[in-house]
Amino acid sequence: MATQAEHPDRPLRRDAQRNIERILAAASAVYRDVGLDASHEVIAREADVSIGTVYRRFPDKEQLIDSLFEQELDAVVAVAEQARTMDDPWDGVVRLLEGSIELAAGNVGLRQLITGSRHGAERVSRARSRLEPLVVEVVERARAAGAIRPDATPQDLPLTLLTLGALLDAAHDHAPDLWRRYLALVLDGLRPEGREREPLPPTVSLEVVDQVIAAAHERR
Amino acid sequence: MATQAEHPDRPLRRDAQRNIERILAAASAVYRDVGLDASHEVIAREADVSIGTVYRRFPDKEQLIDSLFEQELDAVVAVAEQARTMDDPWDGVVRLLEGSIELAAGNVGLRQLITGSRHGAERVSRARSRLEPLVVEVVERARAAGAIRPDATPQDLPLTLLTLGALLDAAHDHAPDLWRRYLALVLDGLRPEGREREPLPPTVSLEVVDQVIAAAHERR
């Protein structure tokens, strides 16, 4: 990759090495907190380094994003793997949705990656293709066990993620756990008829609803 | 308003009057199709008029939006009024959600207004304050009748709208009715335990899911 494209043999000077680490740390934090559309300038400031330096090290933003999110995407796949092997097939469905949202909730950049940003397309689509058979399996297993309503499909999981992603974005500052309530609602809808339910996670006041809605289009 | 601010007495020249109508029609179509962030330039082109003319007539974009969406916002309130008076309280809940989404589905601008754009804030907040008591009433009535799960709240309706709004945006081009499936899922979650269900509206293929997700962040 770009960082050692010039002289694979000769090691980087110590300050250069240190700056690369700073930039990676800063980029990771910035992407996590504000998302993938952050400018190089923001990352530079956060890393306490000049724009030029960021540019010299990572002329290609895609690669920076790509390598940074490798682990996060792996974590999502790991959740799916785990969901697939849970004793109770329904718990697998719950785990898969809840686990991916939890990962996405804390990380704006990851959320953008999952819900279809154009960045890092290559690595994302690789992750997606690893994910897809697992999702299918989790849903099919639940269906075979009668643990999920029979007309549910694997497609319902990513699309549920998409809908809840909007809430994650909008409510992040005012009610970071609000998604749990609406996930619970969807999960109750996904269960077969006649199952017993747990009470819904807490709601928020009408004032907070207004704030959340106001935040929805503020952030982009 | 701006259109006759100068000389309330003297009538506009015929071409000027015609242009105002063209601009209003164009703005209405553009806001409906691409949303409130459309530039004056796009509206001008659509109206077959120059940018300067648009500016002369509507120096204040807020007012243009504001007056254009008056009827649409009224339509949402009308849906809520209607929902309130339906025989079956549960049908009222369904009608309110389904009706508002149907209105929003065909109109990007209205959707942005409803889910918290900063534009037209004044008229929107007036609409919202007319809406709120109706929503509360619809939900309370359903709860009193045991037609909705007891831990549901009025807040759940706007927030459900917010989540499904993301799907409307993303799926508009590829699967414009997909929201019906996820609304049905949420509604099934909102019903009291043990009620009978209808089958879910149709899903889409995994390929279309990919397209929808890809579209999610493309449009802004």
Added chain:
DNA sequence: GCCAAAGTGGAAACAGGTCCTCAACTTCTT
């Protein structure tokens, strides 16, 4: 310590977009 090579800072050019203006022109009205 010295100094060449490596690396950096940050101003500035560039790119792409929207907003808005205004002087020259056209159309309407009487």
Added chain:
DNA sequence: AAGAAGTTGAGGACCTGTTTCCACTTTGGC
């Protein structure tokens, strides 16, 4: 036909983010 009303659209102001570039600083081998 003349003057008022209205329109045009190129162009300036501004914004945000990207990318370049070279004078300067830092490093590390000697």
